[in-house]
Amino acid sequence: MTARIALLAGPTTYRGEAFLEAAQKLDLVVLRVVDTPAALASGARGNWLELDFAAQQDAIAALRRRHAQEPLAAVVALDDSATMLAAQVAAALGLPHNDPNAALAARNKWVMREALARGGVPVPTYRQVALDEDPAPAALEIGFPVVVKPITLSGSRGVIRANDAAELRAAFARAREIVRAAGYGPDEGVLLL
Template identity: 50%
Template sequence: MEPRDPVILLIDPANTRNGSEYETAIRDLGFRVVSLSTGLLPADATPPLDPDGETSLYADDVDDAVRQVRAAGFDLRAVVPANGSSLHVADQIAARLGLPGNDPALGWARRNKAAMRVRAAQTGVRVPEFRLVHSLGEVAAAAQDIGFPVIVKQTMGTGSYGVSVISDAAALDEAETLGTVDRRGRPVTEWLVERYVRGREYAVNFCSADGEHRLIDIWEYRWPDDRDYDFPLWDIVQIDSAHPDYVRVERFCRQVLDAFGIRQGPGHIEVKCSGDGDDVYLIELAARFSGGPAVPMWTRHSDLRPFHDAVECFLGRRPDIIDGDHGFRAVLGSVVIRNDDAPGTLVAVHGLDELGALPGVADVLAEFRPGDHVPITNHNMCIPVSASVHGPDRATVLRTIAIARETVRLEIAPDPVGRTTVAPGTVAGS
């Protein structure tokens, strides 16, 4: 790479689907890629491949990253974050280099759940009542102070890992099972205890350019009954403007984006509506694209080019995603086949071939093989089977999801411990 070639700094692209997508988009737009690893990824993360002789940097902190970039003399045009764990670092680097990005002073509030709640309270964004605790032994007092049910979360957790609903005082012993390490084995030193909001839950996706926000879509998490839950994935489907919650959810999320300084690029917000009034609650947010199947489905079933347009936003440009017709040609959804019975050894997954052959079904993922131990499905790294679903309308998508649930059966030999009731859509044992 020549020192004055126009380049874009890509933060932590290793081992992420988004990393490779962003690399492709950056090259398509005529820029070279400089990859920067921050040390926030797991120690076994694979450095990005360098097929075109492009540069990879490794920095211990923001100061080191800025020093290396400046010393290299790059014609740097943008800083693009590829990994959710280092979004706040990317914001700081961009600000230090005078490039477009999101408010670096609010980066931690977009990353840490406790700081997120504090910022929300300061700006009038509705959040459930909460307490921050620094040991699991403090959960009981916080829960009793707030009132049951409560939900307990690691402040830096992702994908619902280490999350638990405590329904009443008798269930407080469950807090001791949360553990004191995160999904990467790192020590956890603080937890959020907050009032559990009963109601409809949504994932909302935006893209922003210079502080102007364009809604991409809203997905509803559809739960099969009125049980409280700590992991929301079951059936997920897009809603449209005819849905009774659509307008108030969009309005609320625009308030969230402004309150948390998200001005450039993607924004993903999760909210709950507890009733029929104006009572939307912020549950989670991040300045990134949605995980799961949403983004790949956009590329197949709409005119969106999400990664190209996100790069344009970080360049300070106004991409088509802000002004253009998104051109959705189908309603999108997803089905998640869980193990909600008991942990055990997988004997077989029946119906996978039939699932993949269903009209409107794609991207079938089976995360476990026969002989693997299958835990209870309580976070996004232990989902036995999932699939993308699309159709011409919402009713068709919901019918396809229902057929998918009838088609797939998990055969699991339970561990030699007590068992709970089998939830709809999963079968333990043969």
């Protein structure tokens, strides 16, 4: 019997083709699960499933239902944005998976730095700053230059060095724009280090 896997990805992934080619070589059936805002998601169409990854419990429930109809052998994240959901879905289905806490740490720079520091791993001085906060007090505590780094974005998006207070204001404003354009709300933060 051919194994079926779920590949979870954001709508703009560039990795899908390589994974699909590899799956074909391994004779795997692929369920493509794409992150789609709830208002646009059309649910299931053949081997496609559109889910809102932000509504994690709903997405897990949808994949449980699909798994009950067509059992999955694995759940794989193609992108950074899908790592948490893939770990949670695989855990819920009793499949091999990354620990959801490890997936969170891999995705969230604040959580990772906290875990490294607790484990005795040297990390640079850092502070978390909410998008609607003034970053100046944290920067003064750390000392210039600082690096502004969105907590969950990948690909160096929004990572900007600031050598002084004026550059910090500009860098923080730019990082805030990038974070909001990526669809994150006010609870998303930025690291200063």
